[in-house]
Amino acid sequence: MTVAPGASVRDAVAVLDRELADLVGRGVAYVTDGVGRPVDAGERVGEGGAIFRVVVSARQGPPRLTKQALRRWPKAELHVHLDGCLRPATMLELARAQGIRLPADTPDGLAQALYVKHAKSLEEYLTKYEVTLSVMQTAAALERIAYEFVLDAAADGLRYVEVRYSPLLHRPALTLARAIEAPLAGIKRGEAETGTKVGLIVCGIRTRAPAESLELARAAAGYRTAGVVAFDLAGAERGFPARDHAAAFAYAAQHGMACTCHAGEGDGPDSIHQALHQCGAQRIGHGTRLGEDPALLAYVIERKIPLEMCLTSNLHTHTVASLAEHPFKRYLDQGVVVTLNTDGRLVDGISLTDEYFVAQSVLGLTKADLARVVLNACESAFLPEFEKVALVSRVQSELEAL
Ligand SMILES: [Zn+2]
Structure with a gap:
């Protein structure tokens, strides 16, 4: 046709x-x-x-908001991986300068090669990150990628974003200190230019030795007042329990960092239970499978523990069979503090605006629901209380003015 x-x-x-x-x-x-x-x-x-x-x-609902309208909405994001958000053109430039071979040599070709579509599992999905990480092994590259990330987030309507990555994956090329300072510098530059506020989260890796997680928590604690807001645990979930890394979480908490943990994505509710009760996580990364344990679901509602949910990424990792079956709307209706996030803009081929559009068109969220989700993200930010209050009231008045 x-x-x-x-x-x-x-x-x-x-x-x-x-x-x-x-x-x-x-x-x-x-x-x-x-x-x-x-x-x-x-x-x-x-x-x-x-x-x-x-x-x-x-x-059947009232006319839907267009992507253009949703892009103008003030938004906040709490769960996105820096190494899943590179600009393809930047990757090509960095690869050329560093003498690294990539799976394609045009921006579109590279975006296609890195877009996960349907990985068979979380483990296969994670292999895409090996390619992006290959060009991120210098301080200058990390600084630039973090800077461009902030510009892209601001262009997508984000007023606040917490971006995460693992400094452990930049060794031995960089020390942990260098691997933390470089993105912080890029973030500062981006914040100054855009006005979007950014927090950095460092991730331990489940498949690595717990001693490395502890080493990371120690290194990151020194940057708590310089922009590192929290400690997280990422990587293949099944077979690599979070409780093994409890000492790192404890160290982070004792030194004033907030804690979040990927759980209930590649494994079931017991993994969420461990994150909350053995690692002291204050938010859960994904938490998609929470509903399989009604008592834990009730606890999460009661304690207002925020879930950092990622619809499209969950489809790509087969955590859900289809977007329509995603429990996001059900959890929202049940009173869970759910937030919407991209996980990885490049690897999942989406923006946060796209994710809001999906929530509206596939899951049937109303305008009021979407506004609630935006405010949930602001209220769940790992910010000092007075800054959080300022963010919430700014975004609330922007939403009311729409
Ligand atoms: Zn993630």
Whole structure:
């Protein structure tokens, strides 16, 4: 089927089926691309041709917010990996300068090569990070990548973001101190230019020796007042229990750092239980499988423990079979403090705006729900109380002015 140049996705659907286009217009149906990611019906059809599907959903709601409108929304993000967010063009430049071979030599080719689509598991998903990390082994590269990350986050409407990475994965090229100072410098530069506030989270790695996690917590604690806000544990979850790294969490907490922990993504609710009760996590990274343990779910609601949820990433790692089956909306309705996050903009092929769009079009979140989710993220920030209050009231008044 051919449409006129400049035609929108909705126009293309109308050429095929006027009734279907009407359903899209009324928000009863939504359009996805060939791999099932929702697209904005107002977007233009690419000139090279594209595959679209129309999904008719049972939820009937008021007209939906466009991606353009959602991009202007003030937003905050708490769970995103620096090494999953590189600009492809920057990767190519860094690789050329450092004499490193990448799987493609154009920005688009590289974005395609690193986009996970459907990994078989969390473990396979993580292999994409080996490629990005290969060009991040100098202080200058880390500084630049962190700086560009802040610019991109600000352009996506983020007023506050906590970005994470593991300094352990930059050894032996850099010392832990250098590997922490370099992104902090890039962040400071980005913050000054954009006004977006940024916190840095350091991640221990589950598959590495617990002694390394402790070493990292010790190194990071020295930068607590310089921008490092929290300690996290990442990496393959199943078979690598968080409790093995409890000493690192304890050290971080005793030295004034906040703690979060990836859990309930590659493994079940017992992993979340360990993160909360044996490692003292104040937030949970993902927590997707929380609902499998109703008592733990009730506890998380009661204690208002925030979940850093990532819809598209969970689809890519097979934590959920489809976006429509994601428990995000159910948890929100049950009173869990849920937040929306990208996990990795490059590897998951999304922006935070896209993730809000997915929540709206696939899970049926209303405008009020989306605003609640934005405020949940602000209220769950690892910021000193007075700064958090300022962030919440700024974002709240911006939301009210929309
Ligand atoms: Zn993550």
